[in-house]
Amino acid sequence: MPDRPERVLGKATRDAYGETLAQLGRENPRIVALDADLSKSTKSVVFGKAHPERFINVGIQEANMVGVAAGLATTGLIPFASSFATFLMSKAFDQMRMAVANPGLNVKLVGSHAGVSIGEDGASQMGVEDLALACALPRFTVLVPADARAAAALTRVAAEHVGPVFLRTGRAKAAEIYPEGTAFRVGGSVTHHLGRDVNILACGLMVFEALEAAALARAEGIDAGVVDLYSLKPVDADAIVAAAAASGRLVVAEEHLRHGGLGSIVAQVLAERHPARVVAVDLGDRYAESGTPEAVLEAYGMTSARVLEAIRKAAAV
Amino acid sequence: MPAHATLPVDALRELAPRIRADALRMIAAANSGHPGGSLSAVEILLTLYKGVLRHDPANSEWDGRDRFILSKGHACPALYAVLADCGYFGRDLLPTFRRFGSPLQGHPELGKLAGVEASTGSLGQGLSIGLGMALGHRIRGVDARVYVLMGDGEINEGQVWEAALSAAHLKVDRLTAIVDINRIQLDGFTSDILELEPLADKWRSFGWEVVDLDGHDLDALAGAFDRMRSVAGRPQVILARTTKGKGVSFMEDNPEFHGAPPSAGELARALVELGVADA
Numbered sequence: 001m002p003d004r005p006e007r008v009l010g011k012a013t014r015d016a017y018g019e020t021l022a023q024l025g026r027e028n029p030r031i032v033a034l035d036a037d038l039s040k041s042t043k044s045v046v047f048g049k050a051h052p053e054r055f056i057n058v059g060i061q062e063a064n065m066v067g068v069a070a071g072l073a074t075t076g077l078i079p080f081a082s083s084f085a086t087f088l089m090s091k092a093f094d095q096m097r098m099a100v101a102n103p104g105l106n107v108k109l110v111g112s113h114a115g116v117s118i119g120e121d122g123a124s125q126m127g128v129e130d131l132a133l134a135c136a137l138p139r140f141t142v143l144v145p146a147d148a149r150a151a152a153a154l155t156r157v158a159a160e161h162v163g164p165v166f167l168r169t170g171r172a173k174a175a176e177i178y179p180e181g182t183a184f185r186v187g188g189s190v191t192h193h194l195g196r197d198v199n200i201l202a203c204g205l206m207v208f209e210a211l212e213a214a215a216l217a218r219a220e221g222i223d224a225g226v227v228d229l230y231s232l233k234p235v236d237a238d239a240i241v242a243a244a245a246a247s248g249r250l251v252v253a254e255e256h257l258r259h260g261g262l263g264s265i266v267a268q269v270l271a272e273r274h275p276a277r278v279v280a281v282d283l284g285d286r287y288a289e290s291g292t293p294e295a296v297l298e299a300y301g302m303t304s305a306r307v308l309e310a311i312r313k314a315a316a317v
Numbered sequence: 318m319p320a321h322a323t324l325p326v327d328a329l330r331e332l333a334p335r336i337r338a339d340a341l342r343m344i345a346a347a348n349s350g351h352p353g354g355s356l357s358a359v360e361i362l363l364t365l366y367k368g369v370l371r372h373d374p375a376n377s378e379w380d381g382r383d384r385f386i387l388s389k390g391h392a393c394p395a396l397y398a399v400l401a402d403c404g405y406f407g408r409d410l411l412p413t414f415r416r417f418g419s420p421l422q423g424h425p426e427l428g429k430l431a432g433v434e435a436s437t438g439s440l441g442q443g444l445s446i447g448l449g450m451a452l453g454h455r456i457r458g459v460d461a462r463v464y465v466l467m468g469d470g471e472i473n474e475g476q477v478w479e480a481a482l483s484a485a486h487l488k489v490d491r492l493t494a495i496v497d498i499n500r501i502q503l504d505g506f507t508s509d510i511l512e513l514e515p516l517a518d519k520w521r522s523f524g525w526e527v528v529d530l531d532g533h534d535l536d537a538l539a540g541a542f543d544r545m546r547s548v549a550g551r552p553q554v555i556l557a558r559t560t561k562g563k564g565v566s567f568m569e570d571n572p573e574f575h576g577a578p579p580s581a582g583e584l585a586r587a588l589v590e591l592g593v594a595d596a
Contacts, residue, residue: 070449
């Protein structure tokens with residue numbers, strides 16, 4: 001049984017994305033990148049500096065950027081278009097719908113600054129509906145890395161996958177979870193430990209919180225496990241069912257609003273295949289506010305302490 | 318290089334009423350569709366497909382082809398009629414327009430029908446996609462041009478002006494936009510809904526080469542496309558002044574025929590006026 005994980009902050013997932021994208025650009029001349037004037041924040045700037053002839057900054061024009069990316073894809077190139085998750089999904093949703101999803105073009109969309117962990121900038125910059133929107137699009141693959149190594153691997157997975165992909169990255173340094181060489185794939189998941197009492201299904205930053213909370217729960221005598229569902233779409237339904245079958249009671253933890261994110265996806269799988277009690281840890285049905293990342297994460301329950309409470313609640317049923 | 322038919326202007330003049338008739342028959346058979354904006358775009362489409370575009374209907378995905386995007390996707394009856402005439406698919410498909418299971422979707426969809434280069438119908442998206450294609454050609458060193466046909470109502474959409482700004486900034490010169498200025502949108506005349514003029518000044522101020530012409534004048538259209546090919550360092554736009562419902566008296570300048578099909582009687586009268594009445 002795994003010990004309580006040590007909280008060692010690694011790179012932010014956005015940094016891992018930018019560095020990997022630049023490396024992919026060296027390996028594959030068909031990879032191009034676009035940004036809408038946020039390249040220093042999304043980290044697509046790393047690609048831009050390495051491959052200026054294949055980097056297009058369209059200005060603050062998310063809708064145009066996604067349309068341009070679609071056009072680039074029709075010429076055989078593999079465009080990665082980056083912006084903040086909220087601007088990308090909200091401002092360019094119709095372009096993703098008709099220009100990308102409808103024909104199923106090979107466009108990669110990377111949304112950074114997801115969740116409330118950006119802190120000070122406040123609600124307008126926080127991507128908290130992005131997963132619901134991305135998962136709503138037919139033909140889209142939706143990936144949410146939990147740490148820098150997962151982000152690097154999933155950037156590579158996105159490039160190799162043929163078809164539209166939304167990859168979610170974060171601003172904050174992410175606690176290290178995965179060793180070098182961990183395998184990630186479209187439709188995959190990582191089961192860290194399958195608990196007999198409660199299993200936590202999580203994605204993104206909440207995976208580390210879940211690992212820490214599970215260790216604390218085990219110290220209290222609750223056998224809690226964790227599954228990283230980094231592929232929201234297609235989701236690893238078998239892993240969800242296996243977790244439900246092992247413990248009967250689940251916690252879902254995500255840095256996203258209540259409706260349409262991981263919790264909704266898990267509930268749908270369970271309702272169809274293996275009904276089980278779920279306690280949700282999410283951002284609810286409200287917008288967050290400014291503060292230090294630590295203060296905001298605490299205020300909105302994006303902590304191992306809050307996940308531990310949910311585990312206790314689930315275990316008590 | 319694949320062959321492409323270049324027809325003289327007088328042959329296009331004879332072909333135009335037949336394309337109009339095909340479009341109206343399709344709309345009447347489907348009992349839905351957009352006659353007005355289909356009829357206004359016929360000369361633009363014919364000039365492109367029969368003289369300007371470097372394309373190969375037998376090899377519709379040829380990498381070096383010029384691309385055409387019908388951004389005003391609701392005018393697809395005219396596009397489908399022209400594509401069928403070029404041989405992209407059989408004319409027998411035309412009557413299946415808008416039927417369940419037909420590749421001739423209510424608005425064009427990429428991947429469903431040979432010759433369709435983008436999924437359009439949600440207005441305002443085509444110019445961005447065309448810009449992406451032109452940038453893709455530039456990055457890959459493909460010597461091809463991109464043409465995007467928009468409606469005047471369509472350019473109400475902000476995304477068009479995003480693309481207009483960025484195409485000029487990026488100095489994309491193998492991109493030619495055409496605006497079918499038929500002066501009518503769904504709810505009425507463009508001048509009543511949202512004033513667009515002075516349109517030439519707007520595009521010029523955005524950094525585009527502008528030609529303003531009669532969009533039914535085949536000689537003028539051919540000359541303008543020819544001239545645009547020699548423009549270097551900036552994108553071009555042809556402001557094509559047209560008549561909505563062109564060629565059918567009771568449809569001309571009539572907002573009622575933006576999106577309403579002709580009745581059987583109206584279709585018969587239209588075909589007589591076009592000089593292509595079915596026996």
